[in-house]
Amino acid sequence: MSVGEQPKRGVPEGLWVRCPGCKVTVFKKDVQARQNVCPEPNCGHHFYTSARDRIAQLLDDASFEEWDAEVRPLDPLGFVDRIPYSKRLVEEQAKTGMFDAAVTGKGFIRGRGVVLGITDFAFMAGSMGSVVGEKLTRAVERATEHRLPLILVSGSGGGARMQEGIFSLMQMVKVSAALARYQKAGGLYLSILTNPTMGGVAASWAFQGDLTLAEPKAMIGFAGARTIKNTIRLELPEGFQTSEFLLKHGFVDRIVHRQDLRTEVARIIDYCQLKG
């Protein structure tokens, strides 16, 4: 089973959706009512969830105050592949209603103030370019200044964004350096890994949490499965690069079902208070 699989063709659009986990065609409303988790017993497949939905799921109602919503991408390299990057950005913006892949801000989880940053897979696979790097860095800096717990939710299958080249690679350092200062100042950083978290995002902020949580069966790793296959010319083991694989090998602290995330996060915050 591939986690990010699209529903099969032939399934009527709109009301129904075929679950990639259990292959059962389920009522979309039932999925949405369960925070985009498959309602079938013994399945619990976690569907893609947008940054906006995630905010609603995690934070107290209407408590979110968005930051830096006006930060927009440019095309630092004049990058052209099949279409120019500048054109691709416009298309992605039209498709998602977002300027770029990250949403950041402040809110409350069961009354506990937090800084929250999310990358949304829908926008260029959640990849990190200058805007994602800048927004996350500002969020970390403000969390440091306001002495608030920090939660970053990664849905970045794209890693560092290729179309911004070396600028994207350097965002890994920019965010990391801010996180280093935040952690030195005693702040709690909870990293929540969701499907998918790969490449340069995994190799920077996603794996720099004081504690690392992951949603079930998310695809998480450094190198893409295809790259690994082409390099070693062997079949990859079952369940390779999943949350469960990372838990088993010691790189994730807990696998948390989406419906329990709010409770778990609130509980951890209560244990890990800033000193002084």
Place this chain on the structure above:
Amino acid sequence: MPPSPLPFEEDIYELEQSLAVLEAAGPDAPNATELKRIRREILSLQKARFSNLQAWDTILVSRHPQRPQFLDYSGLIFEEFVELHGDRAFGDDRALRTGLARIGDFKVMLVGHHKGRNREERQQCFYGCAHPEGYRKALSKMQIAAKFGLPIVCLIDTPGAYPGIGAEQRGQSQLIATSILEMSQLPTPIVCVVIGEGGSGGALGIGVGDRVGMLQHAYYSVISPEGCAGILWKVATDETKPRAASALKLTANELLANKIIDEIIPEPIGGAHRNPREMGQSLKLCLIRWLRELTATPVETLLASRYDRYRSIGLFTEAVAAAE
């Protein structure tokens, strides 16, 4: 013997071969003027070609099998290199080397990728692709350096961190992430030079510093041109790889123009492999100059500038809010 030719220097190579034949005839060969003429022609061809390399040509130079590597430089420009092997957890990664070294008047911690200079070494080194244990070793030695006030010199030369099952099991992302975070605040000067390939996260894992430089024909990129071509055009071919290489703006000139690196260290005519000794000298002078500047800087200033160095990277726009 001239080094093996690059695809864009076939004509130069032919001239070099005829030169070798003439030279073999002895010093008092009758055609001394012909010798001179060929030498001049080779030089002018090299100068013209290497001052204006295409991105893909740069990639080929940076990967030249005879290009000097970490263990060449450790012998050429460091008076001493005491290798330290232990990562304290899994094993000794041969793709990433660390050790105590002296350069000029400076005692430093030397860290770098090594690709391997022959078939056997290359296999041991995974062609310079490090595993998590390599990054763990590098970080632990850099922390030792910070503890004892030794500056750190990182020589970067990797196609990328190793993509494999073991690497993922042992936390490739985690170890690179930790290394980047820690390097951003290690209280000792860090200087980094890309001496060949600067492949993505694998390069960055030992690439955070107060000064970052590149040898003239090195490259530094978020993704390999092959990887980029594979994603964007589905296949990496002789046509798409050069396109990807140009699109990524990965040459030293482009990185300097984009203010990602601080300096370009010029290579001998024809590339570093034509004259490793001369290359080593230029690299050494640059490293010593940086170390002088940085060791004279108070640590707090150093860390603040290091933060600002990366904080300012990124290009975006922001509409002015109507009301604040």
